[in-house]
Amino acid sequence: MSTSIDGYLSVEEPSVGHVKDRGSKFIAYLIPCKNEYSFKDQLDLVKLNEPNARHYCWAYRVNPESIFERSNDDGEPGNSAGTPILRALQSHELVDVACIVARYFGGTKLGIPGLIRAYGGSAKGACELATIMHSQITRDFKVDFSYDQISFVERLVRELNLEIIQREQESELKYVIRVNRSKLEQTLDQFEKNHLLRVTVVQH
Known part of the structure; x- marks a missing residue:
């Protein structure tokens, strides 16, 4: 391989x-x-x-x-x-x-x-x-959340050394975040612990 x-x-x-x-x-x-x-x-x-x-x-x-x-x-x-x-x-x-x-x-x-x-x-x-x-072989996922969750999301991004590749600010915030492929599942688990976030994997 x-x-x-x-x-x-x-x-x-x-x-x-x-x-x-x-x-x-x-x-x-x-x-x-x-x-x-x-x-x-x-x-x-x-x-x-x-x-x-x-x-x-x-x-x-x-x-x-x-x-x-x-x-x-x-x-x-x-x-x-x-x-x-x-x-x-x-x-x-x-x-x-x-x-x-x-x-x-x-x-x-x-x-x-x-x-x-x-x-x-x-x-x-x-x-x-x-x-x-x-x-790097990477995966992207999207997080939709309200403004009162921004500190939680930003903290996880820093702690897990992730890359935010897209930000959208409307009535809610939408981040597209990039992670190394091998760390995708454990990273999703960290975000999904907060039930106020909506997390979806981006399909290419």
Whole structure:
């Protein structure tokens, strides 16, 4: 499992790794990627940036709460390109990322072991050059309450180290509060002890 219960590792911005072997060049683009649709856009951009490459092999890992991963050899021998790229992402425990490797053929066949080293090595190089960030898996919940309960709510927010991400003030107060996923249930319990509050989990 590549995520903790609350957090996961990703990248802040693209990075590039390079490998050269017997005339062939492998250029690996490591890119932030949230889903399959954004990946397709990134793949198109790499193809525009590297129009003369012979192969565009890739892998991605998305959805940190239930990781979904795919890889593709783009005409290279089976499991010689996409799989080693994916292994590089897995070994660095990265999620919400894609790695696309453009290969320029140098005239000499590298064999499957050589391809595995080159594709995996270029992806590894891009991972090692990346700026890694730790992202939190969070949940939001809404609290509706009257003005005479504001001190109680604000005190709980401070004590539990929560984040108020939205405030609405009308005839009553409405707060949307963010909490780490693993602490959601115990946090809700603390608020629901006060029966003058109406607490609901926000569905995304």
